[in-house]
Amino acid sequence: MSNFLYRHRYYISRRLLQITILTLYFGANAYGWKIAVGDLSSSLIFNFIPLSDPFATLQMFFAGAIIATDVLIGVGIILFIYGVIGGRFFCSWVCPVNIITETALWLRRVLNLQEKENAIAFSKNIRYWVIIVSLGLSFIFSLTAFDMISPIGIAHRGIIFGFGFGWFFLLAIFLFDLFSQRYGWCGHICPLGGFNAIIGKYSLVKVVHDKERCLYSMECFKVCPEIQVLDMVGKKSKAITGAECIKCGHCIEVCPNDAFKVSIVSLAEQIKG
Amino acid sequence: MENLDNQKRRLFLQKIMQGVGYGAFGIIAWSSYLSQSQAKSIFLRPPGALSEKKFVSTCIRSGMCVQACPYDALKLSTISDNISIGTPYFIPREEACHLCPDIPCANACPTQALDLQSFIADNKSSINNARMGLATINTATCLAYLGLQCTMCIRACPLADTAIVLHNERNPRTDMHAFLKPVVVPDYCTGCGMCERACPTKVASIRVLPLSISSGDIGEHYIVGWRDEDEGRLDNVSTDVTLERTKRNEKSALDNVNDTDGILKGLYDE
Numbered sequence: 001m002s003n004f005l006y007r008h009r010y011y012i013s014r015r016l017l018q019i020t021i022l023t024l025y026f027g028a029n030a031y032g033w034k035i036a037v038g039d040l041s042s043s044l045i046f047n048f049i050p051l052s053d054p055f056a057t058l059q060m061f062f063a064g065a066i067i068a069t070d071v072l073i074g075v076g077i078i079l080f081i082y083g084v085i086g087g088r089f090f091c092s093w094v095c096p097v098n099i100i101t102e103t104a105l106w107l108r109r110v111l112n113l114q115e116k117e118n119a120i121a122f123s124k125n126i127r128y129w130v131i132i133v134s135l136g137l138s139f140i141f142s143l144t145a146f147d148m149i150s151p152i153g154i155a156h157r158g159i160i161f162g163f164g165f166g167w168f169f170l171l172a173i174f175l176f177d178l179f180s181q182r183y184g185w186c187g188h189i190c191p192l193g194g195f196n197a198i199i200g201k202y203s204l205v206k207v208v209h210d211k212e213r214c215l216y217s218m219e220c221f222k223v224c225p226e227i228q229v230l231d232m233v234g235k236k237s238k239a240i241t242g243a244e245c246i247k248c249g250h251c252i253e254v255c256p257n258d259a260f261k262v263s264i265v266s267l268a269e270q271i272k273g
Numbered sequence: 274m275e276n277l278d279n280q281k282r283r284l285f286l287q288k289i290m291q292g293v294g295y296g297a298f299g300i301i302a303w304s305s306y307l308s309q310s311q312a313k314s315i316f317l318r319p320p321g322a323l324s325e326k327k328f329v330s331t332c333i334r335s336g337m338c339v340q341a342c343p344y345d346a347l348k349l350s351t352i353s354d355n356i357s358i359g360t361p362y363f364i365p366r367e368e369a370c371h372l373c374p375d376i377p378c379a380n381a382c383p384t385q386a387l388d389l390q391s392f393i394a395d396n397k398s399s400i401n402n403a404r405m406g407l408a409t410i411n412t413a414t415c416l417a418y419l420g421l422q423c424t425m426c427i428r429a430c431p432l433a434d435t436a437i438v439l440h441n442e443r444n445p446r447t448d449m450h451a452f453l454k455p456v457v458v459p460d461y462c463t464g465c466g467m468c469e470r471a472c473p474t475k476v477a478s479i480r481v482l483p484l485s486i487s488s489g490d491i492g493e494h495y496i497v498g499w500r501d502e503d504e505g506r507l508d509n510v511s512t513d514v515t516l517e518r519t520k521r522n523e524k525s526a527l528d529n530v531n532d533t534d535g536i537l538k539g540l541y542d543e
Contacts (some may be wrong), residue, residue, distance in 0.1 A: 006507035028340050029336070029339065029340045030323065032340075037337055037340055037341075037381075038335040038336060038340070038383070039334070039335055039336050041333050041334045041335050041359075042333040042334075042337070042383050042384070043335060043337070044337065044381075044383070050383060052333065052335070052383065056333055056334075057333070060330060060333065060384070064329035064330060064332040065327070065331040065384070066331065066385070067384070068384050068385045070383045071383055071384050100409065102327060123292075129296070133299075133300060133303075137303065138330075139306060140304075141304070141307045142326060142329070143307065143329045143330050143357065144330065144333075144334075145303070145307060146356075147334055147359065148306070148307055148358055149303060149306065150524075153334060153358070153359055154351075154352060154358070157334070157336065157349055157351075158351070160336060161336055161339060161348070161349040161351075162348075162349075162351065163351060164350075164351025164352055164353040164354065165352055165353035166349065166351050166353075167350045169352060200355045245531050
């Protein structure tokens with residue numbers, strides 16, 4: 001049993017953190033707790049620290065809204081956190097949609113629903129185009145275009161304030177991820193993930209690969225949601241510097257010989273490669 | 274080798290066209306959803322909300338106003354509501370705005386989409402300056418207008434005798450009773466919805482509508498002569514309305530009508 005817990009230590013901590021954060025927000029709405037008020041778009045921690053979503057704020061800017069000081073401070077704090085521990089930390093440790101898409105990813109592996117030869121392959125770069133389209137549509141329609149359709153917003157607001165028909169949207173993403181594209185929403189389309197990846201490109205906390213310990217079992221490739229970041233595995237001992245790494249720690253858990261570990265990697269080292 | 278390059282080029286172009294196709298489809302679907310959500314909503318926004326267009330772009334959808342509302346009147350819209358998703362609204366018939374003097378919802382707003390400045394009039398900030406909507410009365414179903422005694426709306430109104438006043442009129446049907454007709458005064462109505470919530474008819478006979486739908490505008494072209502500031506607008510206006518004289522309008526209009534010797538002559542003489 002303890003071995004099982006150890007083998008899933010990152011998975012369990014991530015789920016615990018996701019559920020704790022959502023519970024705090026839910027409690028703020030339902031019972032008036034003051035620990036984390038608001039939701040993942042913008043919130044107030046301990047009635048004092050403002051936090052705001054940088055991507056939503058950028059869309060507001062494009063929509064022509066006047067941005068309040070509190071929001072700017074909140075964006076600054078978030079940019080600092082993402083800059084240090086990595087933007088896509090949000091994706092695997094906070095975002096509630098991650099629970100849905102990773103479940104689909106796991107089911108896909110268990111049910112052996114592999115990629116078919118003739119399937120439409122989505123590019124991993126679609127998300128960066130969606131960022132541009134989001135900002136363009138925000139400008140044209142004077143509203144925050146992505147937040148209007150964001151399943152992340154639907155999920156966390158649904159849990160905190162009530163779903164409406166929003167759950168149907170989440171079911172659609174689950175089925176899309178399960179049957180159409182491997183890690184389809186989070187790994188290809190979601191512009192928030194792409195935006196966070198750009199912010200956290202040179203974050204200090206990275207997963208580091210040790211070539212000397214690699215047994216070429218390919219276990220990491222089976223579980224990694226963003227396989228393109230594992231290009232150095234078995235070839236070179238270096239940090240995973242690909243911005244799209246979501247720092248889920250899955251590779252660390254499955255590696256039979258502990259060839260991965262979390263470490264702080266200086267900027268100079270990252271640029272040198 | 275050349276053949277292979279050619280094939281690669283075809284594949285590359287094909288991929289690009291595929292991308293354009295999917296992209297166009299996605300953007301059209303997305304845009305149509307966005308433009309549909311811009312349709313005028315008949316939901317009421319919390320006090321201090323900016324104009325709907327500005328509100329939708331400024332609201333960050335944090336839901337903090339909803340959490341701050343002590344009466345749980347405010348709700349966040351979901352994807353099934355025909356309203357910009359994740360933005361706050363309230364339905365008076367379920368729970369109306371209680372006009373808290375400390376305005377917790379607007380104070381909680383991180384983006385000033387609920388604008389605290391909008392409550393200031395004459396250097397004093399007051400929730401009574403909120404304009405969420407305007408109460409409108411359907412006089413065909415209002416009990417008071419039918420001649421029954423009701424006064425529920427005026428009793429519920431936080432600004433009773435100011436925002437809603439009673440007009441007493443003789444009831445000609447019985448010749449011995451009075452109508453106590455409620456009348457909304459638009460200058461003072463905050464649109465809080467307390468009257469709508471209190472109305473005892475099956476469907477409320479007094480309803481708060483958003484200002485974008487219910488408010489009127491007299492316009493520049495009417496002058497209310499008994500208001501000094503309105504009358505003053507006439508001071509610099511030229512009152513000369515003389516037309517250029519031509520052969521067709523040299524006589525006055527009245528003269529033309531009575532002109533049996535002119536146009537009409539041939540018609541009646543025969």
